[in-house]
Amino acid sequence: LQWYLKLKSWWATNYVSDWWEEYVYLRGRGPLMVNSNYYAMDLLYITPTHIQAARAGNTIHAILQYRRKLDREEIKPIRLLGSTIPLCSAQWERMFNTSRIPGEESDTIQHVRDSRHLVVFHRGRYFKVWLYHDGRLLRPRELEQQMQRVLDDPSEPQPGEERLAALTAGDRVPWAKCRQAHFARGKNKQSLDAVEKAAFFVTLDETEQGYRQEDPVTSMDSYAKSLLHGRCYDRWFDKSFTFIVFKNGKIGLNAEHSWADAPIVGHLWEYVMSTDCFQLGYTEDGHCKGDINQNIPAPTRLQWDIPEACQEVIQASLGSADVLANDVDFHSFPFDSFGKGLIKKCRTSPDAFVQLALQLAHYKNWDTCWPRLEAALPRRPPQDMGKFCLTYEASMTRLFREGRTETVRSCTRESCSFVLAMAAPDQTVEQRLKLFKLASEKHQHLYRLAMTGSGIDRHLFCLYVVSKYLAVDSPFLKEVLSEPWRLSTSQTPQQQVELFDLERNPQYVSSGGGFGPVADDGYGVSYILVGENLINFHISSKFSCPETDSHRFGQHLKEAMRDIITLFSFSPNSCPNSKK
Template sequence: MEEILKKGNLPYKEEGGETKLFSLATKLPKLPVPPLEQTLAKYEKTMRPLLNEKEREKLKQLIENFGGPGGLGPRLQLYLLDQQQKLDNWAYDYWLKDMYLGNPAALPVNSNPGMVFPPRKFTTVLDVARFTARLIEAALDYKTILDRRALPIERTPRDPIQPLCMSQYYRVLGSCRIPGIKVDTQYLPETQMINSQTAEHVIVLCRNVFYCVPVQAVDRGRLNEDEICSQLLYILDDAPYLSNTVPVGLLTGWKRPLWAEMREILIRDGRNLRNLDLIEKSLLVVCLDEPLPISFNSRFPKGSKGHTAGSRDETNLALQMLHGGGTKYNSANRWFDKTLQLIISGDGACGLCYEHSPAEGIALIQMVEKMLKDINSLPTSNEVPSSSTSHLPQPERLEWSLESDEHKKIEEAGVFLDNLLKDLDFCVYRFTGYGKDFIKSCKVSPDAYIQLALQLTYYKLHGKLTATYESASTRRFLYGRVDCIRSASPEALEWVMAMAQPKEDDELGSKKVTFHLVSDEVKLQLWNKVIAQQTSEMLSNITGQGIDIHLLGLREAAKETSPTAAHQLPEIFTDHSYQLANKFLLSTSQVATSSDSFMGYGPVDPDGYGASYNPKSDSIVFCLSAFWSSELTSTSKFATALEESLNLMQALLSKRK
C-alpha cells in the first residue's frame, strides 16, 4: 500500500452565486484497461508456483486459446475498452459486486474489520459519556470539513505532483449497506452544497436498545459537547432498567439473503420502516458496550504485549471490536451494516467496526486518527453538564413491532452468529525484535519485506505457497479502489525454498559439523531477485496494470456479451487453475497508523489465514486470524513460525550489511 506524503487543498469556486465544487477528481485519469497479452502473460507466470507441471501446461493452452487471434479474449478486450470510454471507472461496479455486494456471507468475521484505539481511563459513567460526546463532536467537525470540500488532497510519495482520488473519504459518514436477496445495495447520502447546514443524527446502542440522538438541526444548529454528553448520560441511565429488550441488531450479523428476507418482513410495519430509515441514514452508530470477560479469550492466556484494559489483553480487545463477543455479550449491540460503528466500553476499551464496501481502511483511519488527535488536545473535564441542557428533548428510544415468528428468526440469527464467532481463531501478535527502522536500513520497502516474511512463514508451515491477496491502491485514477498484489511469485518460491532448507549434520572424526545446503551468498542473490519482483508487482498494480481487476472485467464482459441466457464462460474462467488463483488462503494488508491503534479482520477462506500488519519504528503489530474448524491452520503456530522467519531474515540481511 502506498503511504501518503503530500497534501494540498481541494479548490472550489463560486459560479452564478452558487458555490460549486471545482474538484481535481474530475481531472484524474480514468483507470486503464491493461493490454490483453500482458495480463495473460503475468497470469501464467503468477500461477507457476501454485500448479503442477500438467496443470501449468493446460493453463498455457487455455491462455493461447483465449488470447489468440481466434479466441474470445480480443473481442472481450474491445468491449472493455469501449466501457472504459463510456464510464468514469469501467471496473468499479464489477469489483464492488464481486468483492462485497454479491457476497452472501455474514459481515462479522468474513468482511468487517475491527480497529482498536489506545484504551482510555474511565472512573465514572460521566467519563464514558464525556469521551463519547467528544468523539461525536469530532465526527461532526470532520463532516463540516467534508461539506466545505476542504479536505486536503493526498498525493503519491513517488510522484508528489500526482493527486489521489478522495471520493472514498466522502462515503464514510452517513452511508450504509442494505441487504439484498441476491445482491446488496448501498445507501450513500447525497453530496451537500458547500457550507450548507443539514440535519444530522446518530444512533446510540446501549444494552441492545436503539436511541436516536439528533445532533444537528437546520433551525438551531449543532449540539455542543455538554448537550451531547447529557443525551448520552440519559441513555446510560435509561437502558439498564429496560427488560425484555429485543436484540434486533443480531439480524445484521446473519447471512445476507436471510437478513434481506427478514428486512422485507420488518418494513411491512410503519414503525419498523421508520426505525430502519433512521439507522441507515444516521451519520454513524455509537455502541456503548459492556466489557468482555478475560475468560472470553482463554485460549491465549498470556496475551500480547501492548494495550490492556483492566486485565484484558489486545486479542480480547480486538475481538470486541470485530464482533462484540456473541449474543451473551455485545453482538446484539451492533448494526454491522453501518459503515462506521464507534465502540466504547465502560472499562476504557474503545475502537470501531466498519463495513468495508464504501471505502478502504486508509480513509477511515485518517478520519478517526484526526478525531482522536483533536480529542487528546482538549483538557480533561469531569464537570457534569450544566442545567442549561435540560431544555433538550430526551433521546428517542426506537421500539420494534415484532410477531412471534420474527422473534424466532432473531434467535436463529443469534445461534448462527455465536457459532461463527466460536470458530474464529484470532491472535494479536506484537513482534518486538525490530521494526521498519531496521528494514529501511537494509534499503528495502517494509511492505515488501513483511510480505516475503509471510510467504516464508506459510511455506515453513505448509511446504508450498498459496494464492496471496494484498490490496494495492489504485487511487491515482478516478474512483480507483484496489487491485491485488500477488506475492506468491516464482521468485518468492525459489527464495523461500532456499531459506527453509534444513541444516545437515555430518560427522568428521569426533566433530559434528553443521552446514547449509544453500549458501548465504546465494540466498542474498535470490533475495535481491525476489525484492525486485515484489517491487515491480506493487508498481504495476498501483499504476493500473494489475491482473486481477482485468481478469474480473474479462469474465464479466463474457457474461454481458454472451448470446445465450446461460452465460457460458470461456474455459479459462471455469478451469481449476482460475478457482485456485482466487482461493486466497493468505489474505493480507498493511494497515499503518500514526497512533498506537491497529486493525484486524477474519480469513476469507475456511482453510485460510487473515494477516494484517502495522509496522512501527521498532516493532510490527500483526493481527492473525484463522478458523478452529480447519485442521490446516493455527494462528499460534503461524505466529511462532512468523517470528522465526523474521529473525532468519534479519540474520541474513545483517550479514549483507
C-alpha cells in the same frame, strides 16, 4: 471479451469499480460479519480517560468535525511522492449517513445527503440522539451528557429488541425477507429508518477491552474479536461503520466493506484519535472539557413491535452468526523487536520485507503442523501444494478516479526460492541475501504494476463478468477466479504522520486493524508499520480447520522477521527503542 471492456471504458469513469462493488460485495448472500467487514483499534498503550461517556463525547465530536470538513471540502487530498500526485478520494462521499440495504438477489447502498442524529445501542436498547441544539453541533461535554443519559436509563429492552441487529449479522436473504415483511410500515419502519439514516451507529459496549501489559496475548485477541463481531447482535453490520466505546474507555470501529476500503476509514480514524488526545483533551477528573446543558432534550427510545415470526428469524440469524464468530481464531500482537527504521537500513522496502517474512512463516507453519496431519493424510502434499500457497496482498489504485484495489500476487518464484534457501542448511548467508534481494525487487515491481493500473486480477474479473453476460464459457477464467487465497494480506498505511509526533509522544502509537480469514483453510493477515520501531500484526483463521493456528503462525512470523534481519548482520535488538 476485451472489446466490451474497451467499449465500457469509453463511458465509465472506472471500468472496474462499479462491477467490483456490485458482484464482489453487494451480491454476496453470506454474512457480512467476519466474511467481509473489518475493524480499527484504539491507541495501543494509551487510554486518555476511563470514563466511557466522556471518551464517547470527545470522539463522537471529533468524528462529526471530520464529517463537517468533508462536507466543506476542507480535507486536503492525500498526495503520492510528496506533493506530486493527488490520490482519488471518491469513496469518502459515502462515509457518513450511509447504510447497506438487504435485497433477495442483491443489496443496495442507501446514502442520504445529511443526517442530524445518531442511533446508540446499549444493553439491548436503541436510542435516537440528536446532534444539534439551537442550530449548532453539540459540544463534547454535551455529547458526554447525552451518552451518560443513555447509560443511566433503567428501562428494559422491548420484546425482540435486544438481539435485533443479529439480522444484519446473518445471511442476507432471510434479513431481506424479514425486512420486507415486518419493517415496511408503522413504528418498525420509523425506527429502522432512524437506524439506517443515522450519521453512523454507536455501541456503548458493556465489556472492557484493550491491551493489558499483564496479559498481552489474551487481551489483544479478545479486543480484536470484539471489534470484528462482538456478541453478533450489538453492532449494526449494515451501517457504513459502527463506532464502539467500551466500558473502560477504549474505542474501536467496525466498518462495512462495500462502500470503501480500509485506507479511507483509516484516514478518519487517525484524525479522531489525534483530535481526541491532542486538541480536545479532558479535565483532571477525566470528563470532557466544558459545561453540561440541561436544556438539551434527552435521547429518545426507538419503539419496536416485533412479532414472534420475526423473533424466530432473529434467533436463527443469531444462531448462524454465533457459529461463525465462535470459529474465528484471532491473534493480534505488537511486534517491537524492530520496525521499518531498521528495515530501511537494509536498503529494502519494509512492505516487501514483511511479505517475505509472511512467506517464510507460512512455510514454517506447514512444517510444524505436518506431524499432526500425517496420520490423517495418505501422503505429504507436494511442495507446490503444501508449503506455498496463492497469496493476496491488497494494493490501492487510487491514482485513478474511483479506484479501489488491485491484487499483488506476492507468492512468486523468487520468494519461494528465498524461502527454500532459508530452510536449506547448506545455503550461505550471501546466497540467501542475494535471493532475498531478488525476491524483494520482484515484489516491489509487482506492487508498482498493481498500483499504476497494470495489475491482472481486476482485469480478469471484468473479463469474467463480460463472459457471464454473453454466456461465453471460459475454462481459463473460471479456473483462475476460483483459486482460493489461502494467505490474504493487507498493510494498513499511516497516512497523516504529522498528526502524531512519536519522538515527543512515543506511547501514542496505533494498534491498526484487521479482518477475518478469506478462505476456510487459510489466514487473513493485516499489519501496520507504526513509526520507526513498531509493527502491529492481526492474524485470523478458523478453529474448524486442522491445518491452521493463528497463534502458531504468529510465533513463526516473529521468528521469520528475526531470521531475515540477522542476514543483514543486524540483531533484533539493534532497534534503539526495541523492548525485546
